[in-house]
Amino acid sequence: MARISIFGIGYVGVVSAACLARDGHDVIAVDVDAGKIAAINAGLAPIVETGLDELVEEVVAAGRLRATDDVQHAIDATELSFICVGTPSAEDGSVGLGYVETVCRDIGRALARKDGRHAVVIRSTTVPGSTEGTCIPALEAASGKRAGADFGVGYYPEFLRESTAIKDYYDPGLIVFGALDPATAETLTALNAPLGCKIHAVDLRTAEMVKYTSNTWRAVKVTFANEIGNIAKSAGLDGQTVMEILCSDSKIALSPYFMRPGFAFGGSCLPKDVRALRHMAAANGTATHLLDAVLEANAAQIARAEKMVRDAGHSRVGFVGISFKPGTDDLRESPLAELASRLIRAGVQVDIYDPYVSEAYSSGHSAAGRGNDVIPDLKDRLIDDLDRLIEGAGAVVIGNLYNETVSRLEEAAANVPMLDLTRLNRRLVSGGRYQGICW
Numbered sequence: 001m002a003r004i005s006i007f008g009i010g011y012v013g014v015v016s017a018a019c020l021a022r023d024g025h026d027v028i029a030v031d032v033d034a035g036k037i038a039a040i041n042a043g044l045a046p047i048v049e050t051g052l053d054e055l056v057e058e059v060v061a062a063g064r065l066r067a068t069d070d071v072q073h074a075i076d077a078t079e080l081s082f083i084c085v086g087t088p089s090a091e092d093g094s095v096g097l098g099y100v101e102t103v104c105r106d107i108g109r110a111l112a113r114k115d116g117r118h119a120v121v122i123r124s125t126t127v128p129g130s131t132e133g134t135c136i137p138a139l140e141a142a143s144g145k146r147a148g149a150d151f152g153v154g155y156y157p158e159f160l161r162e163s164t165a166i167k168d169y170y171d172p173g174l175i176v177f178g179a180l181d182p183a184t185a186e187t188l189t190a191l192n193a194p195l196g197c198k199i200h201a202v203d204l205r206t207a208e209m210v211k212y213t214s215n216t217w218r219a220v221k222v223t224f225a226n227e228i229g230n231i232a233k234s235a236g237l238d239g240q241t242v243m244e245i246l247c248s249d250s251k252i253a254l255s256p257y258f259m260r261p262g263f264a265f266g267g268s269c270l271p272k273d274v275r276a277l278r279h280m281a282a283a284n285g286t287a288t289h290l291l292d293a294v295l296e297a298n299a300a301q302i303a304r305a306e307k308m309v310r311d312a313g314h315s316r317v318g319f320v321g322i323s324f325k326p327g328t329d330d331l332r333e334s335p336l337a338e339l340a341s342r343l344i345r346a347g348v349q350v351d352i353y354d355p356y357v358s359e360a361y362s363s364g365h366s367a368a369g370r371g372n373d374v375i376p377d378l379k380d381r382l383i384d385d386l387d388r389l390i391e392g393a394g395a396v397v398i399g400n401l402y403n404e405t406v407s408r409l410e411e412a413a414a415n416v417p418m419l420d421l422t423r424l425n426r427r428l429v430s431g432g433r434y435q436g437i438c439w
Ligand SMILES: NC(=O)c1ccc[n+]([C@@H]2O[C@H](COP(=O)([O-])OP(=O)(O)OC[C@H]3O[C@@H](n4cnc5c(N)ncnc54)[C@H](O)[C@@H]3O)[C@@H](O)[C@H]2O)c1
Pocket: 007, 008, 009, 010, 011, 012, 013, 030, 031, 032, 033, 036, 084, 085, 086, 087, 099, 102, 103, 106, 123, 124, 125, 126, 158, 159, 160, 161, 162, 268, 269
């Protein structure tokens, strides 16, 4: 079993830390957010994610996971560090490496005072060349040591999806890493061996590129499915049925994931990673006709939904779901939040039912605190009682589906105008008071 420090207790860091601790490793989580450190040490998850509350409670009680802001202690007490800090878009769409660079410098300074061997592995999403061009120079400058010789370096992307993060952690679609030195490659191979999945050991930059290719492919699939859905609807057809039949073609083996026509894609990863890849390509003088169109079409899908709602002409609208997908409290680049904000700016009264976002507020998570930056007065708009939301609304926008809401919404569909962006059930097709975005 290894002693591992995880830098960044966000959606990736906390899930990785808890899963590694459950697997028997001794894990120290490091963050600059005192609230997250306190939550972990109290045995509480700092985000809303299925199964995470129980897991964090279990591993903290077992003494295998603890959190600190003491970088030197975390480096001295472990032999492997994972960097899981954010890489948000810079203003020009390029990848923001500021947090990664800072944490590399922090780790480098601690490595300068450490004698034993240590490996630093980046798990944040960074464009090809970032590990070599930004992380390694920062680590070497701060430590006065040589990467690959005096300490190990790897790039090992994470592919988990929020809402199914723990399940994805144990059942990844693929495992790929790049390592500067054989010892780090061996460590990462051994760590992944229990998962029983093929391991692709490549160079650092190829591993970085695979991560962007994965997210870009998902964005392309969603955009293609949505466009077919929009076209099908314009011909009076059901776009979801069309895509389901297409996906049954065993010869071209299309996975049905990300192929269901509906609303725009969003979240903290797909939009920012498509932008970053596009920016990198432009810097290399390479055209990105498809990626340009993906971003344009995705923005148009939000405008399409906005037009549907505004054409319906209601002054008060109830949203079912506001986070970027069901099962998470994450509001980052949520297309539903963007749609709601536009309606609010246009003078529409917007009420919101979202059990995950409400839970984030009631648990005092720091992500909830940022909610009002995304939607004015978000906290005051949240309604925990679905009946109350439906009764007060001129129309209901179904953005995310939750098991407990299905039968109540089906019942309400008979009387209340509904704009469905996800699909309440397959029997419903547009007509009368009910409108689906692609069916
Ligand atoms: N969210 C996902 O589902 C997901 C999945 C795979 C990969 N990724 C990638 O992983 C990275 C992290 O994403 P996230 O969603 O977990 O981010 P996040 O914003 O939820 O968490 C990042 C954490 O890093 C902390 N941090 C910032 N600076 C720090 C420092 N100097 N020292 C220690 N901690 C510091 C922040 O306080 C925060 O808690 C990004 O590059 C993202 O693209 C995300």
